[in-house]
Amino acid sequence: xxxxxxxxxxxxxxxxxxxxxxxxxxxxxxxxxxxxxxxxxxxxxxxxxxxxxxxxxxxxxxxxxxxxxxxxxxxxxxxxxxxxxxxxxxxxxxxxxxxxxxxxxxxxxxxxxxxxxxxxxxxxxxxxxxxxxxxxxxxxxxxxxxxxxxxxxxxxxxxxxxxxxxxxxxxxxxxxxxxxxxxxxxxxxxxxxxxxxxxxxxxxxxxxx
Amino acid sequence: xxxxxxxxxxxxxxxxxxxxxxxxxxxxxxxxxxxxxxxxxxxxxxxxxxxxxxxxxxxxxxxxxxxxxxxxxxxxxxxxxxxxxxxxxxxxxxxxxxxxxxx
Numbered sequence: 001x002x003x004x005x006x007x008x009x010x011x012x013x014x015x016x017x018x019x020x021x022x023x024x025x026x027x028x029x030x031x032x033x034x035x036x037x038x039x040x041x042x043x044x045x046x047x048x049x050x051x052x053x054x055x056x057x058x059x060x061x062x063x064x065x066x067x068x069x070x071x072x073x074x075x076x077x078x079x080x081x082x083x084x085x086x087x088x089x090x091x092x093x094x095x096x097x098x099x100x101x102x103x104x105x106x107x108x109x110x111x112x113x114x115x116x117x118x119x120x121x122x123x124x125x126x127x128x129x130x131x132x133x134x135x136x137x138x139x140x141x142x143x144x145x146x147x148x149x150x151x152x153x154x155x156x157x158x159x160x161x162x163x164x165x166x167x168x169x170x171x172x173x174x175x176x177x178x179x180x181x182x183x184x185x186x187x188x189x190x191x192x193x194x195x196x197x198x199x200x201x202x203x204x205x206x207x208x209x
Numbered sequence: 210x211x212x213x214x215x216x217x218x219x220x221x222x223x224x225x226x227x228x229x230x231x232x233x234x235x236x237x238x239x240x241x242x243x244x245x246x247x248x249x250x251x252x253x254x255x256x257x258x259x260x261x262x263x264x265x266x267x268x269x270x271x272x273x274x275x276x277x278x279x280x281x282x283x284x285x286x287x288x289x290x291x292x293x294x295x296x297x298x299x300x301x302x303x304x305x306x307x308x309x310x311x312x
Contacts, residue, residue: 023287026287026290026291027290030290030291030294033294033295033298034294034298037298041302044302044306063245063248063249067241067245070241071238071241074234074237074238074241075234077234077237077273077277078230078231078233078234078277080277081225081230081233081276081277082227082230084225085224085225085226085227085230088222088224089224188277188278189278192273192274192277192278195273195277196270196273196274199266199269199270199273200263200266200270202266203244203248203262203263203265203266204259204262204263206248207244207245207248207262208248208258208259208262209248
């Protein structure tokens with residue numbers, strides 16, 4: 001680092017700010033909360049207007065699959081939190097392994113979701129299909145919201161899975177270590193948000209009978 | 210050149226133990242079980258009301274945020290910002306509902 005010019009950037013030598021990175025992730029998560037919050041308001045309002053129809057339709061959803069997926073997400077939330085503990089303790093191999101388990105669980109979630117959606121689509125309940133169009137207004141709306149909200153959530157799962165893949169790659173390469181693990185933390189935070197959203201989606205769609 | 214101090218952003222980080230993570234998971238699974246059991250087998254009890262379900266879900270969310278997302282060990286500003294977002298959302302939602310049902 002030459003000082004001959006008489007001018008040195010205040011932080012020359014490193015251009016990382018872990019605290020700000022994490023704050024940035026949290027601010028992004030707040031916008032995500034408001035995005036889903038908007039959807040929850042739509043759900044709430046139409047549920048109030050179509051109380052019986054929503055009640056009736058919710059029995060069509062598979063509680064077992066919903067419960068299994070809830071457990072899958074909760075366990076994956078733990079494994080991603082553990083991977084941060086591992087990397088903080090300097091155990092990169094274990095951290096990568098725990099992230100890989102999390103990635104695996106995200107795929108399990110998607111496969112179960114795929115079977116759930118397929119069953120509904122097979123019955124013709126996807127918006128625009130025959131049974132869907134034959135349903136009374138309130139009931140078709142329930143399935144419309146079901147597909148929109150679980151669909152947007154599944155999209156978040158996919159993004160989280162990709163993020164997880166990148167984090168595993170960088171951990172294995174040694175680019176992430178006990179001194180520099182903000183990516184692992186931010187991936188974790190994002191993954192927990194995906195879990196948080198599901199914690200509300202699950203009872204609202206599957207359980208409230 | 211003291212600017213080369215490596216990592217100043219984790220001055221004193223709290224490292225949660227694996228044991229802590231297991232207990233957090235156990236709590237979350239227990240709460241999930243409670244919700245599902247009430248909903249599926251609670252036919253003779255009062256069925257799971259929206260309020261109960263949302264209450265249990267909110268407790269779960271707080272557990273996830275507090276322990277898994279490390280809010281407990283972060284600077285207080287994160288908690289305050291989160292509360293601000295949640296309160297804004299709730300104020301808008303609840304005030305609108307009250308306004309509508311009191312007409």
